[in-house]
Amino acid sequence: MSQPLLSVRDLSISTVQDPRILVNDVSFEIHAGEAVGVVGESGSGKTLSALSVLGLLPRGVEVSAGTIDFDGNNLLSMDQESLRKLRGLDISMVYQDPMTALNPVMKIGKQLLEVIESHEELNENSLDRVRQALEEVGIPDVNRAMESYPHEFSGGMRQRVMIAMALILSPKLLIADEPTTALDVTIQQQILALVAEERQKRNMSMLWITHDLGVVANLVDRLVVMYAGRIVESGSVKEIFTNPQHPYTSGLLSSLPTTTDKTRKRLTSIAGVPEKPWLVGNTCAFAPRCSFATQECRSQAPHLVGTLEKSVSCFHPVGRAR
């Protein structure tokens, strides 16, 4: 395969004061036109990993090790101005909560226009492009919408606006941070379909972050499963769903509700709660909750080994062994 569009290598993220590791030694890559899903529970470090790509980590949190290469340039050593020029133009992001992600006192049209304004000279076509971007995501009565403020829209409509804003300059990479979590289930499906369609149309790469395996199954090509700030398993969607090797992944899959199961059993869940990333010592992070854990798992940390098609970080992978 050719050089990846985005390549994250050995990325660690920690707090600045009283350093606590939040993301530990994470590596993954996204090729041109490819969609990768990052799955994990709250606090597994998936959002931080995504924010670090754009250099938008919250105050008090910083990248402590690793590299992030985009199109051959290391984003972490880039100066502020060059990084700014990438944002919105080459890499865009859609956020989790559409209710708070838009500026409440700025008209929708102006907020979209601002993206264009930040990267090129405005001309008479600029407003038409804003209009077109809003039309593409299915906003009705676009002219009125452009003159409206965010509070006049529902959550689903706001997320459409966010998507229009992210796509207006046709970025190479779209980062979506649980964009459907805050929405109703029916609206979720609409947004998922919209993103899938737009991605297809533009042959855009995508990094989709979610805690819901069911959401991404039909949307992405490959999956990265994170647990306590570490990658436990990664591979193609088919491999992960049909042949999960890490006990955590297989636990996640068996806790998914199905519509075909008629037995009316309780949903299975993984016993225990995830360890805080910074409290994990030199062991397997999942060992305390794992029924296959041995002395080996508690005395040293496993490494992610395998190929792009399939990698796992486990001493006792399930699947073939059983």
Next chain:
Amino acid sequence: MQGISTLRRLFFSSTFIRIASAITTLFGISIFVFLVLRVIPGNTITGAFGIETGALNPQQIAELRHYYGIDQPMIMQYFSWISSFLSGNFGYSYATGRSVFALTKVALPVTIELAFIGTILGVIMGIAIGMFSARKPGSFRDFGGQLFGLLALAIPGFVLSTAIVTIMANKFHYFPNSLEYMAPWKDPWMNFQQMMFPGLVLGIAVAAPVMRTTRSALLETIDKDFVRTALGKGVPARKVQFKHVLRNSLIPIVTMTGIQFGYLLGGAVIVEKIFAMPGMGRQVLEAITRREYATVQSSVMVFAIMFVTINILTDLVYRRVDPRIK
């Protein structure tokens, strides 16, 4: 039926409620200031004659009481004053022999000009230093900004005023305020010189609370999601600071500015006195020592009306600043 519902809508509309509550407030203030003036010892006679009041015989005192109108029952005095206030003549000032309205017409523009200058200087300084401070909380520059805020808050206006007057007049023999007050339309240059120092003193006093409000409002806004969105769009950091962070922090800043402006319109009594500005503050102060009831009452009512007006205007500004406020 139609008529009743229209009436009802009018009755419960926010503008109506606001104006009604403003009128109620003003009515309350008129009674309060009237009563307070009667409670403090002395009256117009002692105010005019001082210790020589003791030399007056009962006959003379009775005549003077009648002359000043304080022999009337309280309720009559109140209605006599409030009707002259509402008729627009504001009552009679015995010491100057003119109507309080005539006095106010001269004094009010001075106070308003001073309040404007003080507020504008204060808001510019306050927002600038607040933004400077909030840029990097906990840093050395933040410390500097906060130190300014604390000093400006801690140094009383009369100390600063006296210091300026002393230094300028004594060392540089420059004290334009000792000359007759010049309105800006008569002699703009002289007016500027006379307004410069008192305006600066008031500006510093306004800057302190505005700076602190700005700083905390900015720090609260800066972590909001939409700020991250703006940065994620590639908007330059400086523009994000102004168009997203500051713009969304304006509500508390506008509130604080409104309060401070209203406060300055209430006559910066001490500063006006020290700089010998013939404004409302000085007018009230002198009227209190003379116990000129009508002058004090009417002047306080003018302050109150301006304060209430500022409040209503602030509400209107809110609606411009934040489209979510209806």
